[in-house]
Amino acid sequence: xxxxxxxxxxxxxxxxxxxxxxxxxxxxxxxxxxxxxxxxxxxxxxxxxxxxxxxxxxxxxxxxxxxxxxxxxxxxxxxxxxxxxxxxxxxxxxxxxxxxxxxxxxxxxxxxxxxxxxxxxxxxxxxxxxxxxxxxxxxxxxxxxxxxxxxxxxxxxxxxxxxxxxxxxxxxxxxxxxxxxxxxxxxxxxxxxxxxxxxxxxxxxxxxxxxxxxxxxxxxxxxxxxxxxxxxxxxxxxxxxxxxxxxxxxxxxxxxxxxxxxxxxxxxxxxxxxxxxxxxxxxxxxxxxxxxxxxxxxxxxxxxxxxxxxxxxxxxxxxxxxxxxxxxxxxxxxxxxxxxxxxxxxxxxxxxxxxxxxxxxxxxxxxxxxxxxxxxxxx
Numbered sequence: 001x002x003x004x005x006x007x008x009x010x011x012x013x014x015x016x017x018x019x020x021x022x023x024x025x026x027x028x029x030x031x032x033x034x035x036x037x038x039x040x041x042x043x044x045x046x047x048x049x050x051x052x053x054x055x056x057x058x059x060x061x062x063x064x065x066x067x068x069x070x071x072x073x074x075x076x077x078x079x080x081x082x083x084x085x086x087x088x089x090x091x092x093x094x095x096x097x098x099x100x101x102x103x104x105x106x107x108x109x110x111x112x113x114x115x116x117x118x119x120x121x122x123x124x125x126x127x128x129x130x131x132x133x134x135x136x137x138x139x140x141x142x143x144x145x146x147x148x149x150x151x152x153x154x155x156x157x158x159x160x161x162x163x164x165x166x167x168x169x170x171x172x173x174x175x176x177x178x179x180x181x182x183x184x185x186x187x188x189x190x191x192x193x194x195x196x197x198x199x200x201x202x203x204x205x206x207x208x209x210x211x212x213x214x215x216x217x218x219x220x221x222x223x224x225x226x227x228x229x230x231x232x233x234x235x236x237x238x239x240x241x242x243x244x245x246x247x248x249x250x251x252x253x254x255x256x257x258x259x260x261x262x263x264x265x266x267x268x269x270x271x272x273x274x275x276x277x278x279x280x281x282x283x284x285x286x287x288x289x290x291x292x293x294x295x296x297x298x299x300x301x302x303x304x305x306x307x308x309x310x311x312x313x314x315x316x317x318x319x320x321x322x323x324x325x326x327x328x329x330x331x332x333x334x335x336x337x338x339x340x341x342x343x344x345x346x347x348x349x350x351x352x353x354x355x356x357x358x359x360x361x362x363x364x365x366x367x368x369x370x371x372x373x374x375x376x377x378x379x
Contacts, residue, residue: 156309
């Protein structure tokens with residue numbers, strides 16, 4: 001693609017999958033010569049110090065005593081208008097429906113009054129649909145924002161179907177899956193680091209998430225407890241969130257807290273993943289499962305549930321194993337099945353890594369660029 005674009009990217013700047021994907025997409029687009037403008041309330045955690053072709057615009061919300069809640073969506077829309085006008089953006093790519101898509105549509109309408117056309121592309125990531133979709137009070141605004149977007153993408157076929165089922169959507173939704181940047185991932189298995197976490201040569205199980213209830217992090221503890229009864233092993237949990245306390249309590253209750261390591265938030269989990277033998281993902285729902293894809297890219301098989309978009313990535317009996325939500329017995333059995341045979345485990349590790357290559361950014365980035373071109377051609 002010869003044309004270099006000026007693209008505004010709006011996302012949550014946190015450790016969640018949507019923020020990570022949006023940030024990595026922006027960095028990859030910048031590497032190809034596009035000028036990227038991140039518009040968020042704080043610097044995205046994965047942005048790092050690479051600055052070529054990347055600009056950052058902070059959304060500051062003043063604390064007005066008149067408002068019970070800060071009017072973030074209005075301030076965000078105004079910031080989008082300001083950046084679009086003064087940086088002469090070609091398009092806005094917003095990640096997450098609420099409040100990003102709805103704010104973008106407001107900005108688009110304000111700019112139209114000034115004779116400026118700003119195409120809006122909305123990418124749906126998951127809980128903006130599956131969680132808010134169950135709340136009728138959000139439905140009209142989410143449907144409006146999606147239908148008024150110039151293009152809409154979803155990160156899995158499962159999420160696309162959920163969106164059509166839960167909302168009054170008339171526009172076409174294209175599936176462009178999440179991705180990994182294999183060139184920027186750290187694949188070195190550090191023996192020193194492995195021996196730090198598993199000094200007795202134990203197997204290492206890893207889970208990374210935001211510890212929200214949907215991730216079922218207590219199930220992670222219960223699965224591990226069953227595995228370590230049969231195979232010497234240790235569990236590393238990366239991340240933080242509301243259910244961390246419950247998970248810590250459960251590990252103490254089961255008398256296994258010495259073998260469970262809570263690391264908290266880690267900026268680059270791919271530095272840790274290569275030392276893992278198995279990745280655990282027992283989520284209630286998962287529109288894609290980016291954490292699992294990053295694990296697979298490091299050659300780590302995934303023991304997961306079979307919900308949402310996970311089966312579109314994790315292949316049962318090939319790259320890992322899948323079970324029904326809540327079936328900790330089966331997930332533990334599957335983990336033991338892999339860990340108890342070195343040859344079998346190595347085969348799964350190899351297949352996991354091979355599968356992740358199908359989601360490399362080299363394959364996904366051109367699809368976004370093609371979509372940008374298509375939207376701009378139809379202006």
